[in-house]
Amino acid sequence: MSVSFDYLPATAFALFLIFSRIGPLVMMVPALGEHSMPMRSRLAFAVMLSLCLYPVLIDKMPPVPTTLMGLIGASLKEALIGFAFGSLIKLISSGLQVAGNVISFQAGLSFAQTADPSTGRADSVFSSFMMMLGTVMILTLDLHHLIFAAMYDSYIMFPPQSTFVIAPFSESALQIVAGAFKIGVQLSTPFIVFGLVFFLGIGILSRLIPQIQVFFIAMPANIYIGILLFVLLLSAMMNWYFNYYEAQLLELMR
Numbered sequence: 001m002s003v004s005f006d007y008l009p010a011t012a013f014a015l016f017l018i019f020s021r022i023g024p025l026v027m028m029v030p031a032l033g034e035h036s037m038p039m040r041s042r043l044a045f046a047v048m049l050s051l052c053l054y055p056v057l058i059d060k061m062p063p064v065p066t067t068l069m070g071l072i073g074a075s076l077k078e079a080l081i082g083f084a085f086g087s088l089i090k091l092i093s094s095g096l097q098v099a100g101n102v103i104s105f106q107a108g109l110s111f112a113q114t115a116d117p118s119t120g121r122a123d124s125v126f127s128s129f130m131m132m133l134g135t136v137m138i139l140t141l142d143l144h145h146l147i148f149a150a151m152y153d154s155y156i157m158f159p160p161q162s163t164f165v166i167a168p169f170s171e172s173a174l175q176i177v178a179g180a181f182k183i184g185v186q187l188s189t190p191f192i193v194f195g196l197v198f199f200l201g202i203g204i205l206s207r208l209i210p211q212i213q214v215f216f217i218a219m220p221a222n223i224y225i226g227i228l229l230f231v232l233l234l235s236a237m238m239n240w241y242f243n244y245y246e247a248q249l250l251e252l253m254r
Helices: 007-028 039-060 068-092 094-106 125-140 144-157 167-187 189-208 214-253
Strands: 113-115 122-124
Touching (some): 007 144, 039 144, 068 144, 094 122, 094 125, 094 167, 094 189, 094 214, 122 125, 167 189, 167 214
Antiparallel strands (some): 113 122
16 A cells, blocks of 8 residues: 655645744734744744644645745745734734823823833833733733634635735724824823823912922922822723724724
8 A cells, every 4th residue: 555645745835825924923913922922932833823723724725836936926925914914913002002102201201211022122111011911911801812813814805816915904004003093092181181281280380489399399299190090090091992902803804
């Protein structure tokens, strides 16, 4: 009895194409693609996820190309689609960064910066804290399951045999960026109102009693009240944000 291994090239090609799309996705999405996560762990997770998706995606895979340029072109197209989808999912979480920076500015702590584990660069204290809390909440609320579903749905919207079109991604990116800025401003609205009222009162006080050194009173009071307001509103802000985050992921999947 002879054993045939004719299926091996098609299997290897299918796994390579799946990894070409899943790899950039894993490197970009929140929680999985954080800079604080070791590169080898992300790579191993992408390989394991590609193996898990192989049985359900094998029917969508194109035939093995007969030329080297066909293989390179197919893998590059899959990598571009994965990078585009990963970037869109990453942009959804930027609303927390906008809100954190506005809150830091209004609370007088924009000069206090710390390392942001999600971006790998220095950012304001409130922004870094909210991004870190957002990453933890994504895993706690099982929203990463929606990210996995979006990975699978990307093969329905853009099968490997289809032509890569940039227009849908650019339109979605514009809508997501506008939505992220909107939700960031909405989350920080109480702090914007507080800043307007507080500094208006300080200005009136300085005109009424010019002998008082208003600056030495205003700065500590602004920081203390800003931190207190942040503690009181944090639960409501995160609940509001993750309702938006879930809705945006579902919209992206549609």
